[in-house]
Amino acid sequence: MADILGIDIGSRFVKVIEIRQKPRLQLVNAILFETPYASFEQIEPAQRQIDTKSFWAEITKYIPLPMINRCIIGVDMPAVSISTTTVLLPKMGKGELAQAAVAEAKRKLIPASGSQHIFEYSILEEKLFAKIPKIEALVIRSEKACVGNTLALFKDINTIPSFITPAYSTLPNLIPKEIWSHNEDVLFVDIGASSLNISICKEGRLIVTRDITYGLNDIVQDFSRKLNLSENEAENAIREYGIPQTTFDITNKVLIAEEIMRQKYEVVNAATEEKVKANLLEMGMLWQAHIDRIVNELRRSFIYYKEQSGGRRIGYIYFLGGGSQIKNLVNILSASIGGQCKIMLPFEGIEIIKKQYRDAASSTPVFTNALSLAVSISLDEYKRKLINFLPIELKKRGSAAVRRLVLFIMGIGLFIGFSLALVNMLIGGHLLKASIKEAEFGLKRVKKIADKLKSLSDQETETERISSQIEKIIKQRQDFSYPLKELSRIIPREILLTHLSISKSDGQMGEDISQAGSAGAVSGGKYRLKIEAEIFADYEKTIKIIDQFCGKLEAVHHFSNITSAPLKLEEISPREKGTLEGSPLTEERLRDFTLTAEVAAK
Structure with missing residues (x-):
């Protein structure tokens, strides 16, 4: 089986995981680098365009491009573009169920759905209500622009991902199966750079997800403003000290304010050359407001889910993302909300080929989304249920x-x-x-x-x-196995074969390719190979691909006298005003072509 790549493109960092099954799951590469934006204008990270050249340059430092093209690739979708809801529908056929689930989701989801949205659904379970069979389904809404941006990212390397999937729907595959209970569910908290995502899963399936536009960037900016530090200094202080512990009563704000002023006065008057960047007691007090906000958002999620699920409760809480790596943060949140809180250690139970990857709470939780996506693709029983926003025409090509x-x-x-x-x-x-x-x-x-x-x-x-x-x-019997193997090796990815046959040069049809290995033929004489295929591209690119393919055939000594039938050219109409110069003269579409060659048996 080919290696699997899981790619999580965050607003601050890109996380890439490469795993392999031989037969035990192996971690081959774990790559982390800053998200390379093409422009740093003052707009939301989700709306910025990624510099594709820098993006692939970073990844190919560790994984060669030919290896990437052979991998099964899954890409996470930005949480900000995702909305979810559950619908309860009568039992019906698959086609009718898809239409009914999307229609019901459009009615329930806020803000209202438009032409810019796309939908995918997943069946959660079948229930009986008043002896009537019902189907509960999860419907996920995303944006077409998000999927288009993801596909554009892969266009430069002439490949397409196999899955475009919200990683939050795959997180359950990283935790032990014995945790799932009929009465208690699991909550995942992803504290990211620009958002706080809360996802609730029931019996291993995603039920609810909330994305709050509040993250580590907001905390850093608040510390920078109130501590009179640059944002880099504030971020370094948070990384170094985390949430400082204090023995003072946090409710006595007057006493704490006096103590902060006293410490600052002592620092100013102390005869020392060391410059103290931040007051730890003041940092602890600033943290309190952010901790309260995170706790309030979690409690709101608990209350909402309990009302929607008919009284079910959360049994386990898992923290992931960059925020979970801050010292003491998870411990303090656990003490405030109760329950069994843990930090996700995604590399547990996986054989690590390169020993530099150690599963520590201070470094690896940020890889959780990318790894959960890759692991879910590797599970055959789960792959068929994986929600995939890849366009239907690309799914058919893969099939x-x-x-x-x-x-x-x-x-x-x-x-x-x-x-x-x-x-x-x-x-x-x-x-x-x-x-x-x-x-x-x-x-x-x-x-x-x-x-x-x-x-x-x-x-x-x-x-x-x-x-x-x-x-x-x-x-x-003539043996055409070797020429056919060579042919399968050199066929470009862009070419889709529709028919292939081998016949005697005198016009009498020989074996079809499906019978070439199972029926005898009279020895002697020349044989003619005929290929009928399709290419999804514009006219100019199609001609280029066919010429390259003919060149590769000529390089194989089993093939000679290669000819290609003229490609049909549609009428070329003037482009609309404002079209960029240098753009193709013809549109991309399926184009048929026929190629013939003389072939010699092995």
């Missing part, structure tokens, strides 16, 4: 590639089966000869079975004749 692989494997299986049958017949023929000789020896002494002996002799003659014909067929 077609899988079908071609399955057909290829089936062809190999049939060839092996046929070969084994031939061997079995040959062995059976030799065994039958031995049996006939033994019978002849016995028939000489038993005259009563003379008729039977004659019948066995006839059978021996027929068996020898069949064996002779089989041996002749095997000797004369």
Whole structure:
């Protein structure tokens, strides 16, 4: 199985995970770098365009581009673009269920849905209400622009991701299965740079997610303003000291204010060259307001979920993201909200190939979303249920590639089966000869079975004749396996084969490709290969791809006299006013082409 890449593009950092199954799950690479924006204008991070050249330059430092093209890739969707709701519908067919779930979600979700939105759904469970079967489904809404930006990111490397999925729906696959209970659910808290995401999962499936526009950047800016520090100094102080512990009563604000002023006065008058960047007691007091806000948001989520779920409660709380790496933050939040609170350690239970990755609470929780996405793709029983916002036409291309692989494997299986049958017949023929000789020896002494002996002799003659014909067929059969292997190796990813056949050059059709390994052909003479295929591209790019493909065929000595039928060119209409110069003259669409070549057997 190919390696799997999980990519989480955050507002501050990009996290990339590469895993492998051989057969135990292995962590190959864990990459972290700052998100490279093409522009640093004062707009929201979700609206900024990513510098694709810098993005892939960072990743290819660790993973070569050819390896990336062979990987199964899953990309997380920004939480700010995601809205979720659950709907309860009568039991119905799959097509009707999809339409009904989306229609009901459009009615419930706020703000109202528009043409810029897309929807995906997942069945949670089937229930009985008043002896009537009902289906509970989760509907997730996202934005078309978000999916388009993700696909544009991969266009520069001529590949497409296999999954575009909200990572919050895959987080349950990282925690032990025994945690899930029929009465208690799990809450995940992602404290990120620009947002606070709260997701609730029931029996391993996402139920509710909330994204609050409040994160570490807001905390850093508040500290910078109130402590009279630069944002870099404030961030370094938070990284170094976390939430300082204090012995003072935090409710006595007058006493604390006097103590802060006293400490500042002592620092100013102290004869020391060391410059103290932040007062720890003052930092602790500033933290209190932010802790209260996070606790309030968590309690609001508890109350909302309890009302919506009919009294269910949260049993476990997992913290992830960069905020969970701040010293003492999770401990203080746990003391305030209760319950069993833990920090996500995503690398637990995974074999780490490169020993520099250690699963510490101070460094690895930031990789949780990327790893959960990659792990979920690796689980066969979960992959079919994975919510995927990849456009339907790209899903079909991926399915077609899988079908071609399955057909290829089936062809190999049939060839092996046929070969084994031939061997079995040959062995059976030799065994039958031995049996006939033994019978002849016995028939000489038993005259009563003379008729039977004659019948066995006839059978021996027929068996020898069949064996002779089989041996002749095997000797004369043409072997096209190697040229076909070479052909499958050099076919570009952009070309989709629709028909491939091999025929005699004199016009008599030979074997079709599906029978090339299982039927004999008369030796001698030339054979002609005919390829019919499709390319989804504009006219100019299609011509370029076909020329490159012909060049690769000519480089293989089994193919010669390669010709390509002229490609049909549609009428070229003037572009609308304002079109950028240098853009293609024709639009991208499926284009058929035919190619023929002489092929020599191995």
